[in-house]
Amino acid sequence: MENLKRVGAVYNEFCDRIEEQKKTIRKHSKTRPTGFKELILNDNRKLRQLKADLKEYKHTLTRDELDAFNDYRRIRFDIRRCEVLKKADKVESSIFRKLSPVYIYMIPAMFGAMFFTILPFIFMIIGSFFKVDLVSLKQSVFKGLWNFEMIFTRDTQFVQAIWNTVLFAFLTVIMLMVITLLMAVWLSKNTKVHNFAQTLIFTPHISSMVAVSILWVLMLDPQGIINQILLIFGINGPNWLMNTRTSLLSVAMVTVWKSIGYYVLIIISGLQSIPPHVYEAAKLDKASKFRVFTKITIPLLSPTLLFVFILKFINSFKAFAAIDLMTQGGPQGSSMVLGYWIYNAGRVKFNYGFAMAGAIVLTVIVAAFTVAANKVFNKK
Amino acid sequence: MADIEIKNIVKIYGAVKPRRRKKGISEAIPEGKRAVDNVTIKIQGGSFTVLVGPSGCGKTTLLRMIAGLEEITSGQIKIGEVDITNLEPGDRGLAMVFQNYALYPHMSVRENIEFGLVNARIPRFETKERTDQALEIVGLSEFEKRRPANLSGGQRQRVALARAISKMPQFFLMDEPLSNLDAKLRSEMRMELIQLHQSLKSTFIYVTHDQIEAMTMGDNIIVMNEGKIMQYGTPTEIHNDPSCVFVARFIGDPGMNIVAVNEEYSIGFRARDVIFGRNVESGDGVLIKSKIVSFENHGSEYLYYVEFNGRTVFVKELSKSQRAIGSEIVFTLLKDNICVFDKNESRIRDEKAIVRVYGEFKKSWSSL
Numbered sequence: 111m112e113n114l115k116r117v118g119a120v121y122n123e124f125c126d127r128i129e130e131q132k133k134t135i136r137k138h139s140k141t142r143p144t145g146f147k148e149l150i151l152n153d154n155r156k157l158r159q160l161k162a163d164l165k166e167y168k169h170t171l172t173r174d175e176l177d178a179f180n181d182y183r184r185i186r187f188d189i190r191r192c193e194v195l196k197k198a199d200k201v202e203s204s205i206f207r208k209l210s211p212v213y214i215y216m217i218p219a220m221f222g223a224m225f226f227t228i229l230p231f232i233f234m235i236i237g238s239f240f241k242v243d244l245v246s247l248k249q250s251v252f253k254g255l256w257n258f259e260m261i262f263t264r265d266t267q268f269v270q271a272i273w274n275t276v277l278f279a280f281l282t283v284i285m286l287m288v289i290t291l292l293m294a295v296w297l298s299k300n301t302k303v304h305n306f307a308q309t310l311i312f313t314p315h316i317s318s319m320v321a322v323s324i325l326w327v328l329m330l331d332p333q334g335i336i337n338q339i340l341l342i343f344g345i346n347g348p349n350w351l352m353n354t355r356t357s358l359l360s361v362a363m364v365t366v367w368k369s370i371g372y373y374v375l376i377i378i379s380g381l382q383s384i385p386p387h388v389y390e391a392a393k394l395d396k397a398s399k400f401r402v403f404t405k406i407t408i409p410l411l412s413p414t415l416l417f418v419f420i421l422k423f424i425n426s427f428k429a430f431a432a433i434d435l436m437t438q439g440g441p442q443g444s445s446m447v448l449g450y451w452i453y454n455a456g457r458v459k460f461n462y463g464f465a466m467a468g469a470i471v472l473t474v475i476v477a478a479f480t481v482a483a484n485k486v487f488n489k490k
Numbered sequence: 491m492a493d494i495e496i497k498n499i500v501k502i503y504g505a506v507k508p509r510r511r512k513k514g515i516s517e518a519i520p521e522g523k524r525a526v527d528n529v530t531i532k533i534q535g536g537s538f539t540v541l542v543g544p545s546g547c548g549k550t551t552l553l554r555m556i557a558g559l560e561e562i563t564s565g566q567i568k569i570g571e572v573d574i575t576n577l578e579p580g581d582r583g584l585a586m587v588f589q590n591y592a593l594y595p596h597m598s599v600r601e602n603i604e605f606g607l608v609n610a611r612i613p614r615f616e617t618k619e620r621t622d623q624a625l626e627i628v629g630l631s632e633f634e635k636r637r638p639a640n641l642s643g644g645q646r647q648r649v650a651l652a653r654a655i656s657k658m659p660q661f662f663l664m665d666e667p668l669s670n671l672d673a674k675l676r677s678e679m680r681m682e683l684i685q686l687h688q689s690l691k692s693t694f695i696y697v698t699h700d701q702i703e704a705m706t707m708g709d710n711i712i713v714m715n716e717g718k719i720m721q722y723g724t725p726t727e728i729h730n731d732p733s734c735v736f737v738a739r740f741i742g743d744p745g746m747n748i749v750a751v752n753e754e755y756s757i758g759f760r761a762r763d764v765i766f767g768r769n770v771e772s773g774d775g776v777l778i779k780s781k782i783v784s785f786e787n788h789g790s791e792y793l794y795y796v797e798f799n800g801r802t803v804f805v806k807e808l809s810k811s812q813r814a815i816g817s818e819i820v821f822t823l824l825k826d827n828i829c830v831f832d833k834n835e836s837r838i839r840d841e842k843a844i845v846r847v848y849g850e851f852k853k854s855w856s857s858l
Contacts (some may be wrong), residue, residue, distance in 0.1 A: 385590075385592070387588050387590055387592035388592055388593075388594060388595075390559050390579075390586075390588070390592060391586075391588065391592040391593075391594070391653075392594075392605075393558070393559065393578070393579040393580060394557065394558075394559075394579045394580060394584070394585065394586050394606070395580065395605050395606030395609050395610075395653075396578075396579075396580025396581070396606060396609040396610050397580070397605070397606075397609045398609070401609060405605070406594060406596075409596040410595065410596055412596075
């Protein structure tokens with residue numbers, strides 16, 4: 111017991127001295143008064159002496175006492191650790207009191223948005239006023255609204271592309287919303303059959319647009335499976351992709367088919383968030399199935415429907431891969447949409463000024479439609 | 491007014507309803523945990539019947555089966571002479587008030603009330619009249635244009651009530667309608683519901699887990715436990731004359747003290763039904779010396795948690811002065827104030843048995 115007390119006292123002195131030394135170093139580290147170095151060296155010597163003492167005394171301890179001593183050391187260390195953590199907490203809270211942590215969480219997303227959306231967008235706005243020379247950017251000439259003037263008046267397909275895009279967007283969105291809503295209402299039950307059907311419907315979404323497009327190009331061939339099936343019913347199917355009347359519709363159909371699964375999931379989650387007791391109340395209110403659907407399900411689902419509408423609408427404006435793979439804007443520009451037109455102008459004809467101007471027109475149209483959709487749906 | 495007759499109702503969740511066989515062959519009831527177990531009861535027309543029991547005892551399930559929101563595994567429900575077992579909820583002539591109000595969040599107060607009336611093909615002038623009337627009864631006429639989201643909890647509850655009233659149903663079903671309100675509002679609404687029942691004179695079936703609500707509101711109380719009806723009677727009957735240990739313990743604040751006399755019998759007595767000190771008048775009764783373990787201050791009375799011979803019971807004293815913890819308390823139990831239960835926890839009403847058990851209790855526990 112005596113030995114243990116002695117060891118403890120030495121250990122305490124040792125630790126206290128270390129802490130004191132650290133404190134003095136911190137205090138004088140900047141000013142470095144004369145004799146500071148000697149002081150530290152002196153301290154170090156003393157510390158070394160204490161450490162040697164400690165080692166020596168430790169040998170005198172019995173096993174139990176050694177355990178007790180180790181315990182004590184651990185406790186002392188733990189107390190020290192907690193003090194350090196408390197200090198760290200203080201620093202942390204003093205930082206976050208001034209700076210909302212929101213900004214820190216935003217950094218990764220902001221980084222992406224900055225370099226891949228905002229800066230390119232600004233660059234695009236600036237570029238659309240120039241006749242861009244890609245080989246040497248310095249030789250680009252400022253031309254004001256010349257690019258816009260040209261694409262609206264001189265380009266043969268731009269105006270057609272705008273109309274096609276709007277038509278394409280409406281076609282896909284309306285087809286998609288009707289089909290997905292009905293399917294979601296059917297699939298929202300949680301049975302094995304429904305889950306299986308849901309998985310089946312979802313598969314096109316995870317396959318690539320390229321694969322889907324090639325598959326449908328084959329199916330929509332004049333001698334393809336679709337026309338052969340139509341022939342069974344005595345209908346002479348059109349040349350889907352090569353006909354000016356059906357080319358856009360065909361692409362729209364494929365886009366819808368691919369995205370049904372995804373949007374069905376969104377609508378199902380919306381349906382499931384409608385509280386079940388509302389339906390029970392409706393049952394007691396003697397509402398027929400149709401009335402429940404029109405008066406309760408659809409109004410309560412309208413936020414989800416708006417979300418789907420806007421999401422799909424904007425996505426339709428960006429349609430590119432399917433057009434590129436299936437029709438390449440043809441025949442005679444009948445399936446030319448803005449997204450493809452921009453690509454064509456920039457990457458095929460290397461007329462970047464036109465492409466940027468076209469992109470700005472596309473942005474304005476999307477923004478206008480989004481605002482309009484928001485207004486219409488919020489009124490309900 | 492028509493009574494509701496419930497016959498041998500069973501509910502097993504997840505069970506497939508047995509196909510209807512030809513008449514004469516009894517339907518087999520599928521296996522499984524019975525949420526409601528063979529309940530048979532007649533609820534009188536015009537009464538305020540309260541279904542009370544602990545959580546998971548099947549009271550809400552029973553109510554939802556009456557409403558038609560829950561499929562009935564087997565059994566029959568009749569209103570008067572009409573078998574409503576397989577009717578749609580909307581055709582049963584009843585209205586329900588849900589625990590979470592179940593208002594339509596996208597409709598205004600007026601639209602909420604009118605929705606059911608329009609569906610029932612009630613002419614427009616009458617719809618309007620009934621809605622106005624219902625809104626006036628609950629005192630919400632000026633809020634008719636608001637959405638439920640812009641109302642307080644109590645107001646939403648009133649809208650749900652108005653919606654039920656406007657249908658002029660034979661039966662009001664209420665599924666813990668007050669449990670989402672704060673204590674003061676709850677007692678206010680309690681009074682209003684009682685007044686509403688008196689003025690409408692329809693049948694109210696009211697589900698609650700709160701025995702105080704049950705005691706204060708009901709003409710009749712049905713105490714349920716584990717899917718079975720434990721006792722059916724007026725509040726006074728249920729409180730003073732419980733038929734089993736469960737009811738004795740569940741009803742009352744606090745529940746009845748149950749003390750085992752021997753392996754077979756136990757006795758029960760209310761915390762209020764004790765005489766402090768010796769019974770001076772006749773010298774009768776069991777005198778018990780006990781020590782106070784803890785107490786609750788109820789304002790006008792004190793509830794002491796006392797210990798004697800290793801047993802702990804509650805006694806209630808109507809007094810303004812408080813006894814100290816650890817001090818001795820002496821009280822007398824009269825024979826008339828005790829209930830005797832057998833080992834199956836059901837009540838014994840045989841006078842001879844009661845006398846015998848009382849004698850044994852007196853011999854072994856009396857501190858005289």
